[in-house]
Amino acid sequence: MQLAIVLFDRFTALDAVGPYEILSRLPDTETVFVAExxxxxxxxxxxxxxxxxxxxxxxxxxxLVLVPGGPxxxxxxxxxxxxxxxRAADATSTWTTSVCTGSLLLAAAGLLKGRRATSHWLALxxxxxxxxxxxxERVVFDGKYATAAGVSSGIDMALALAGRIAGERxxxxxxxxxxxxxxxxxxxxxxxxxxxxxVAEFRAGTRHPQN
Amino acid sequence: MQLAIVLFDRFTALDAVGPYEILSRLPDTETVFVAExxxxxxxxxxxxxxxxxxxxxxxxxxxLVLVPGGPxxxxxxxxxxxxxxxRAADATSTWTTSVCTGSLLLAAAGLLKGRRATSHWLALxxxxxxxxxxxxERVVFDGKYATAAGVSSGIDMALALAGRIAGERxxxxxxxxxxxxxxxxxxxxxxxxxxxxxVAEFRAGTRHPQN
Numbered sequence: 001m002q003l004a005i006v007l008f009d010r011f012t013a014l015d016a017v018g019p020y021e022i023l024s025r026l027p028d029t030e031t032v033f034v035a036e037x038x039x040x041x042x043x044x045x046x047x048x049x050x051x052x053x054x055x056x057x058x059x060x061x062x063x064l065v066l067v068p069g070g071p072x073x074x075x076x077x078x079x080x081x082x083x084x085x086x087r088a089a090d091a092t093s094t095w096t097t098s099v100c101t102g103s104l105l106l107a108a109a110g111l112l113k114g115r116r117a118t119s120h121w122l123a124l125x126x127x128x129x130x131x132x133x134x135x136x137e138r139v140v141f142d143g144k145y146a147t148a149a150g151v152s153s154g155i156d157m158a159l160a161l162a163g164r165i166a167g168e169r170x171x172x173x174x175x176x177x178x179x180x181x182x183x184x185x186x187x188x189x190x191x192x193x194x195x196x197x198x199v200a201e202f203r204a205g206t207r208h209p210q211n
Numbered sequence: 212m213q214l215a216i217v218l219f220d221r222f223t224a225l226d227a228v229g230p231y232e233i234l235s236r237l238p239d240t241e242t243v244f245v246a247e248x249x250x251x252x253x254x255x256x257x258x259x260x261x262x263x264x265x266x267x268x269x270x271x272x273x274x275l276v277l278v279p280g281g282p283x284x285x286x287x288x289x290x291x292x293x294x295x296x297x298r299a300a301d302a303t304s305t306w307t308t309s310v311c312t313g314s315l316l317l318a319a320a321g322l323l324k325g326r327r328a329t330s331h332w333l334a335l336x337x338x339x340x341x342x343x344x345x346x347x348e349r350v351v352f353d354g355k356y357a358t359a360a361g362v363s364s365g366i367d368m369a370l371a372l373a374g375r376i377a378g379e380r381x382x383x384x385x386x387x388x389x390x391x392x393x394x395x396x397x398x399x400x401x402x403x404x405x406x407x408x409x410v411a412e413f414r415a416g417t418r419h420p421q422n
Contacts (some may be wrong), residue, residue, distance in 0.1 A: 014232035014389065017259070021362065022229035024256050032260040038303055040262060045235050047242040048228070049262035089393035097257035100390075121390060138394050150390025151232065152366065160396040173409055173418060177334060178225065179311075179361025181400025182393035183349050185371040189392025196382055207384060 001165070003031045004062035004089065006102075007041040007052045008082065010072025014151050015099040016050070019066055020176050022158035026166050035058045036081050044070045056085040061092045062162075068154075069100030069120060076105055083109045095161065096147040097153035106147070107132050115142040120150035121191050122202060152189075155180060212376070215273035215300065216244045217313075218252040218263045219293065221283025225362050226310040229262070230277055233296035233369035233385050243259060245270045247292050247390055255281045267296040272303045275372075279365070280311030280331060294320045306372065308357040317341050317358070326353040331361035333400050333413060362372050363400075 005016050016033075024031040024132040025050035035041055035052030042049055064088070076082050086109040090096045098106050106112050107130035117132045118124065118140045127134040138149045139157045148157035160179070163171035175181075188194035191194050214234050216227050227244075235242040246263035248250055253260055254288040276297070287293050297320040299373050301307045309317050314330040318341035328343045329335065329351045349360045350368045359368035368390070374382035386392075398406035412418035 012232070013228050017224050017228040020259060021223070025260055031256065035260065039285045045242065047235055047264075048244065049232060049264070050258035051262070053260070111415075120358065138390075138392065140395075150388070152389050152391040152393065155363065156371075156394050156396060163396065168397070169409070172397055172405055173395050173413075175395065176400045176405040176409060177361070178363050178403070180363040180393075180395055180398055181349065181368050181404065182363065182391075182392065184348075184387050184391055184397065185367060185374065186379070186383055186387065189390055191387070193392065194383055194387040198380070198387060200386075202387065 001026065001029045001063045002059070002061070003029055003064045003066065004034045004059050004064070004069045005031065005187070006082070007033050007035040007050060008072050008076050009042060010044045010070055011041065011068045012100060012151055013066030014069035015070060015154055016066070017100065018152060018155040019158035021100060021157065021178055022162055023064065023066070025057050025174055025177070027161060032059055032062075044072060046111040050108045054189045056081065056101070056102065060088065060097040062089055063093060064095040065089050065097065067091050067102035067105050069098070069104070073101040073104055077108045086111065092142065095144050095146060095165075097161065099148045100150050101156065103127060103132070103147040104130070112145065115130065115145055117142065117145065117147040119147065123165050212237065212240045212274045212275065213272070214240055214275045215270050216242065217276070217278045217293070218244050218261060219283050219287050220253060221281055222252065223281035223311060223362055224254045224259050224261070224280045224294070225281030226281060226301040226313065226365055226395065227233045227277070229363060229366040230310060230369035232389055233366065233373055234275065234277070236385055236388070237373060237381065243270055243273075255283060267292065271299065273300055274304060275306040276300050276304050276308060276316055277310040278313035278316050280309070280313040280315070284312040286320045295416045297322065304355065306355050306357060307374075308368065308372065310358075310359045310368065311361050314338060314343070314358040315341070317356070323356065326356055327351050328356065328358040329360045330358065
């Protein structure tokens with residue numbers, strides 16, 4: 001299986017690396033970070049650099065496509081090189097997936113029309129304008145399309161994918177190896193659970209922790 | 212605040228990037244990836260490359276030190292450049308922290324003597340040979356030392372650190388922004404919860420998903 005993880009300037013690192021840590025360990029899997037050009041790609045914070053080892057053109061037929069999100073997603077929404085590649089890769093992929101606002105790129109490529117999908121909670125209602133059916137679920141499967149909510153949710157999506165791709169025992173073993181037994185010290189990980197005034201500040205755009 | 216995240220060949224990516232995604236967003240924080248030499252550093256799987264932007268010598272006094280683990284930790288256990296830097300950085304740090312087998316590097320540097328600490332469940336009892344007191348907890352604080360268990364646990368540690376460093380409201384806002392409301396599709400994230408035969412295979416070294 002070939003797994004292609006898309007990179008673009010100002011992506012969110014955990015969107016890509018969370019699922020990477022699970023999916024790249026699947027049996028007989030080659031993982032490639034792909035971008036418009038090879039070389040270093042800076043994240044949203046500007047202090048983390050991942051390398052794209054292959055161009056889109058060099059990876060025409062990945063079995064699994066994973067698109068992260070991040071503030072850099074916005075300028076990609078009308079990048080024909082990325083969108084054309086997504087459409088072409090999707091034509092032969094077994095799974096087409098996204099984390100966070102990566103689903104907006106799948107949607108902009110026309111891949112989520114009439115499909116249930118999710119995104120970062122702050123971006124969820126943008127999905128509808130591309131003909132997708134937004135849901136507030138953390139991980140959404142619709143056919144071969146899997147979308148995850150914000151940032152950390154890609155880990156949950158990846159484990160669910162691992163089970164579907166390689167069976168439950170492999171998924172359990174990857175969860176154990178990565179010791180994914182989450183114990184958050186707070187309980188504010190969704191807009192339903194966080195203090196209402198914090199949620200309101202994010203929605204109003206008056207609170208932006210760094211990004 | 213200056214946050215220094217250590218890189219070395221064959222580190223585990225999520226050990227570093229999980230906490231990065233939380234801690235780098237703290238107010239007034241500069242985050243630097245540091246290594247013996249600047250440039251690309253390959254992870255344990257070999258398919259992911261992060262860039263070290265600064266050498267150890269260029270970052271002598273970080274406020275927060277974070278050491279990831281991974282199979283590449285073993286050859287670092289007698290690397291005087293890394294261990295000397297850890298000791299010197301620790302002398303002036305506000306927080307000295309690790310994820311996964313990164314705690315073995317802190318221990319090898321002599322920083323965890325008589326301190327409660329944790330590590331990846333498969334490495335936990337090695338901690339004792341360096342005079343630390345291993346505990347099976349997911350996140351352990353002992354004075355200014357914070358250690359996290361395997362791989363994904365660094366996210367929980369980072370949120371707890373965020374609360375201590377910048378207050379609960381900032382921590383809640385970072386949890387909400389990263390939508391850290393985990394919903395693992397399986398419940399095998401610790402040796403107490405995973406099937407006993409899987410745990411036994413890992414302990415016997417007969418099961419190694421890729422790494």
